[in-house]
Amino acid sequence: MTETLHFHPAPDAGVGELSQVLQATLPLLSQLLEAVPARVVVLDVEERFVWANHEFFKFTGLHPKQVLGQPIGRIVGDNAYASYGGVRARLASGQTVAWEGWTELAGAGRRYMREHLVPVDVQGGVPQATVVMSLDLTELKRRDAELSAKVAELEATQALKASIFDNAMAALVSTDETGHVVEFNPAAAAMFGLTREQALGRSVAEVMIPPRLRPMHDAGMARVTAGGEQRVMGRRVEMPALRADGSEFPVEMVLWRTGVGSQTFYTASLFDLSERAAAQGEIERQREALRQSEKLTAMGSLLAGVAHELNNPLSIVMGRASLLAEKMSGSPLASDAQRIHEAAERCGRIVRTFLNMARSRPANRSEVALNELATAAIDMLAYVLRSHGIAVTLDLLPGLPPVKADADQIGQIVLNLIVNAQQALGARDQGRRLVVSTGLAPMTDGDRRRVPRVWMRVRDNGPGIAPELRERIFEPFFTTKSEGVGTGLGLAVSRSIARDHGGELTIQDDGSGACFCLQLPVSGEREASETEPVPLAETDEVSARLLVVDDEPEIAELIGEMLAGAGYEVMTAESGAVALAMLEEARFDAIVSDLHMPELDGAGLWREVKRRHPQLARRMLFVTGDTLSPTARQFLDEARCDRLNKPFSKAELLARVTALLTA
Incomplete structure (x- = not known):
C-alpha cells in the first residue's frame, strides 16, 4: 500500500522549510491520511497549498502541479474563499474550527461540506500552517431530503387509510x-x-393511560367537551402508555376529532416507541464512544508529532549546553550551562516516556530500600x-544500601517483572518456581564506578526467552504473549525507568526459564563513565575521519563540534546527495x-553506500527522533545499523561512534 502514497510538496521555494517540517511529521500519518475518504490539505502561512492527499485530487480532477503552490482562493473560487473570513479570525487565535453548510465551489457548484481546520504554530496571530479536512455530504443531504419526502408521503397514505382499522x-x-372505547383495532390489541x-x-384512561396521568387526561377531556382549548388535537405527542400487565412503555400519539351527525368521536393513532428509544439510546452510547475514540486517536497522533518535533531543538539545547560547559570550565558560568543541560535532558526524558506512562503526581526521588519493594510486590501479588x-x-x-x-x-519495574514471570509460568503444568534475589x-580496583550498585534478579523456571x-523484547509494542494479554510496553517502559x-x-542466560536483572546505582544518578568522554578508538596513523550528514545545519554543526572536540577529523554534508559526492x-x-532528510534520506543514502562502498555501509x-515510526524501525532492522535517538548527550554520541569504529 505504501507504494501508492505520495507526498506532494509545493514547488515554491518559499515553503521549503514548511515542506521539510511536513516531511518529518507526515510519515507517521501519511498512510492514514491517504486512506480516509476525506479530503485533506495543508496550507502554508500565505494560504497556499503545500500538501494534499489523493482524495482531494480525485474530487477536484486537478493535477498536483495545478494545485500545489497555488493560493486557496484560486482553487475553491472567490465565493467560497470569501466565506472563510470568520474562520480565519478563529484560526488566528489558535482554535480548531469545525463547520458545515452549503457553499459554492469553483468547478463543483453548490455543495454541502463538513470541514475541520486545524491551525499549526500560531505566531503573532498568524498560523504558520493550516490542516484542512473536508467531507462532501451533498449526496447525503439530498438523500435525506428524498427520505423525508417519502416519509411524509407514507404518513399521508396512512392518514388516508385511517378508517380501515383492521388493516392499519x-x-x-x-x-x-x-x-369510552368504541373501536380497538388488532394493532392496538397487540400493543396493549x-x-x-x-x-x-x-x-380509555383505564385501558391505556398510567394511573399517575389519569387526572391530567380527565381534565383535558372535560376542557375539550366544554369547548375549551384543544391542546393536543392534531399534534404528535410522545407519552407513556399502560399495557394490560401494568408495565409502561413510550408511545407517539396523534389525536383527531370526527363528527358523525350529532355525535363526536375521538380517534388516537399510536405507535410503540420502545424499539426506537432503545435504538436511540444505543446510537448515543456508540456515538459517545466514537467521539472518545476519535479524541484519543487525535491526541495520540498530536503528542507523537509534538514529541518528534521537540527532539531536534532539545538535541541542540543539550549539545550546546554541554559544549558550553566544557568551554567555560572553571568559570562561574559553567554551572549555569550545566543547569541548562540538565533541564534539557529532563525534557528529553519526559518526551521519551510520556506516551508510555501516566502518572498521577510528579516523580519524587528519595531513599528506597530495594528489599522492601521486592517484599511489598510479593505481598501484593x-x-x-x-x-x-x-x-x-x-x-x-x-543490609542492602538504599537507592535514591x-x-x-x-516499584512498577518490580511488579512488571513479577507479573511477567507469573504469566510465563502459566505454560508450565507443575513445579512452578519464582525466585527474587537482591x-x-x-x-574491582580498575572499576571506574564511583558509587556502589545494587541488583535484583527475578528468575522463573518457565519456557524462557528465545535467544x-x-x-x-525491550522494544516498544513487541510482545511474546498471546493477543489481548500484553501491550508490549511493560519491559520497554521498565528499561527506560531503570536507565533514567x-x-x-x-535479561540473563539462566539455562532454563527467564532471568531479568535490574541494576541501580545507590546514588540514583548516571555514573561518571556515562558523563565523561569515552576513550577514542585507536587507528594506525591518524585519528578516524568521520562524515556527518544532516539537512539541519545546527544539528550537523553540533555533532561535528562534539566529535572534533574528542579528536576526530570531521566533515559535514547538508544532504545525502552531497554526502555521496x-x-x-x-x-x-x-x-x-x-535518518529523515529531503530528497535522498538516510535509508536511500545507506543503500547507495552499500552499493558503492559496502564496507563503509557497516x-x-x-x-533520529522518529522513535515511533514503524518504517524507521523496519529500515534499521533491515540495515542492522546502530541508531542514536534524539535528544542525545555528547557521551552517548562518543560511545556509539567508538563502538562503531571498534566493531
Whole structure:
C-alpha cells in the first residue's frame, strides 16, 4: 500500500522549510491520511497549498502541479474563499474550527461540506500552517431530503387509510365524547395486550393511560367537551402508555376529532416507541464512544508529532549546553550551562516516556530500600501467585544500601517483572518456581564506578526467552504473549525507568526459564563513565575521519563540534546527495547521518553506500527522533545499523561512534 502514497510538496521555494517540517511529521500519518475518504490539505502561512492527499485530487480532477503552490482562493473560487473570513479570525487565535453548510465551489457548484481546520504554530496571530479536512455530504443531504419526502408521503397514505382499522399498522383507538372505547383495532390489541372485546365499553384512561396521568387526561377531556382549548388535537405527542400487565412503555400519539351527525368521536393513532428509544439510546452510547475514540486517536497522533518535533531543538539545547560547559570550565558560568543541560535532558526524558506512562503526581526521588519493594510486590501479588501454584523464594541480601530513586517507578519495574514471570509460568503444568534475589555488585580496583550498585534478579523456571528475541523484547509494542494479554510496553517502559535512574535492565542466560536483572546505582544518578568522554578508538596513523550528514545545519554543526572536540577529523554534508559526492572524493572511516532528510534520506543514502562502498555501509550510525515510526524501525532492522535517538548527550554520541569504529 505504501507504494501508492505520495507526498506532494509545493514547488515554491518559499515553503521549503514548511515542506521539510511536513516531511518529518507526515510519515507517521501519511498512510492514514491517504486512506480516509476525506479530503485533506495543508496550507502554508500565505494560504497556499503545500500538501494534499489523493482524495482531494480525485474530487477536484486537478493535477498536483495545478494545485500545489497555488493560493486557496484560486482553487475553491472567490465565493467560497470569501466565506472563510470568520474562520480565519478563529484560526488566528489558535482554535480548531469545525463547520458545515452549503457553499459554492469553483468547478463543483453548490455543495454541502463538513470541514475541520486545524491551525499549526500560531505566531503573532498568524498560523504558520493550516490542516484542512473536508467531507462532501451533498449526496447525503439530498438523500435525506428524498427520505423525508417519502416519509411524509407514507404518513399521508396512512392518514388516508385511517378508517380501515383492521388493516392499519398503527394502533387505532376510537372513543365517544365521554371517553369510552368504541373501536380497538388488532394493532392496538397487540400493543396493549387486550382483546377488542375486553377493551370495548371501557374508559380509555383505564385501558391505556398510567394511573399517575389519569387526572391530567380527565381534565383535558372535560376542557375539550366544554369547548375549551384543544391542546393536543392534531399534534404528535410522545407519552407513556399502560399495557394490560401494568408495565409502561413510550408511545407517539396523534389525536383527531370526527363528527358523525350529532355525535363526536375521538380517534388516537399510536405507535410503540420502545424499539426506537432503545435504538436511540444505543446510537448515543456508540456515538459517545466514537467521539472518545476519535479524541484519543487525535491526541495520540498530536503528542507523537509534538514529541518528534521537540527532539531536534532539545538535541541542540543539550549539545550546546554541554559544549558550553566544557568551554567555560572553571568559570562561574559553567554551572549555569550545566543547569541548562540538565533541564534539557529532563525534557528529553519526559518526551521519551510520556506516551508510555501516566502518572498521577510528579516523580519524587528519595531513599528506597530495594528489599522492601521486592517484599511489598510479593505481598501484593501473593494471592495471584498462590492461586497459580507458584512457589516463591525470597533471597534478599541483609543490609542492602538504599537507592535514591522514585519508589513508584522502581516499584512498577518490580511488579512488571513479577507479573511477567507469573504469566510465563502459566505454560508450565507443575513445579512452578519464582525466585527474587537482591545483592551488591562487586567493585574491582580498575572499576571506574564511583558509587556502589545494587541488583535484583527475578528468575522463573518457565519456557524462557528465545535467544533471537532477547533484545527485541525491550522494544516498544513487541510482545511474546498471546493477543489481548500484553501491550508490549511493560519491559520497554521498565528499561527506560531503570536507565533514567542511571541503571540498567537486562535479561540473563539462566539455562532454563527467564532471568531479568535490574541494576541501580545507590546514588540514583548516571555514573561518571556515562558523563565523561569515552576513550577514542585507536587507528594506525591518524585519528578516524568521520562524515556527518544532516539537512539541519545546527544539528550537523553540533555533532561535528562534539566529535572534533574528542579528536576526530570531521566533515559535514547538508544532504545525502552531497554526502555521496564527498565519498567519491575522500576516504571516511564512518558516517553519522540523520535518518529523515529531503530528497535522498538516510535509508536511500545507506543503500547507495552499500552499493558503492559496502564496507563503509557497516559503519553507519543513524541519528533520529522518529522513535515511533514503524518504517524507521523496519529500515534499521533491515540495515542492522546502530541508531542514536534524539535528544542525545555528547557521551552517548562518543560511545556509539567508538563502538562503531571498534566493531
